[in-house]
Amino acid sequence: MNAPVDYLLHLADNAVVLGQRNAEWCGHGPILEEDIALANVSLDHIGQARLLYQLAAARMGGGASEDSLAYFRDETGFRNYTLLELPHHGPLVGYAASDRDYAVTIVRNFFYGALMVLVWDGLTRSADADLAAIAAKSLKEARYHLHHAADWVVRLGDGTDESHARAQAAVDHLFRYTEEFWLPSPAETEAVAAGVGVDVASLRADWNALVDETLAEATLSRPTVRGYVPEGKLGRHSEHLGYLLGEMQGLARAHPGATW
């Protein structure tokens, strides 16, 4: 039983967009250890994306490849959560410059990491054996990503007044974007019906427990959000994804087929 291609692309696009976003810290990390840690987490995400794109490309046929899927689709073709494409700072218009804020990076990694340990765990039981194999590997990595992010949420939240204020601001800014996790897309609904996907709504209680426990330890409060549900996984993105893809895809489009 094969998972719908759109479902594979959703998982792959999540991984590649967050991997690309976090790679911006490479060489600019707040401390050397975190610079290296973030680069390694990005490497895992890009590795997961490659396996998923390779699987999707093999099933699409027609000359599709991992590179054509990563580099030659436009932003409306991407199925990632809006949360993952946001810049590493609080709300600003897309072209405004701001210093990156590591609290935003960490809180985002934490919200996504807490989701993905649950998603990958569920997908290890997928009726799509190829997807289940990717999930089994990704789960092992996601656990370390979550552990890393949760550690830092506590260090920042329960740290100095400055780090606490920035961590709380990051939580307040990003929490609304997690609403997108719980409203299934047509691809997710189709995948669940076919026994190859995970019912995201069923993960919500576990995600809440994970998040609440860490936020409490970090002395951070959980904001009340209602109303706005982003639609990145339906291909409707914030203005930030285009800039991210411009950087990620520029080389491959300027020099198609380039190797080194």
Place this chain on the structure above:
Amino acid sequence: MSTLVERTWATLSPLTDPEIPVVSLRELGILRDVTATADGVEVVITPTYTGCPAMGQIEDDVKACLAQAGIPARVVTRLAPAWTTDWMSDAAKEKLRAYGIAPPSGTRPAESVVKFVRRRPPPDPVACPHCCSTHTVVSSQFGSTACKALYKCLDCQEPFDYFKPY
């Protein structure tokens, strides 16, 4: 054909991990299987971490090594069952320790995801590969590569890499 299979294992046995040149691909559990085919052998390898940059090098090394030995081979990458540090032999773990990398402890992420991410010290302390003290602390959960964490020994004061359970 079994002799060709045996010859393949013997030919590949000196190949080591490009990042950790003291342990062989077989000892690490990356080299999974060799079977006879109609026109040669099929060699099965499995990736460690999904993004490990050494995997491409490993596949190239395996192909080059077999080509040089004149063994017609097809190299296949298989994801399942997922690679685990449990496949690492005791001899390999001892080589890691001698090389200055603390080998993976017996503790693997618990079955229950929620339990694992609770922030508790690992039940099995990580021993310093230099002085064997278990009086150690984690400096960063990701070290020089994704598969390692960075630790510090509080007795001999040396920093060291810890090969994380996977």
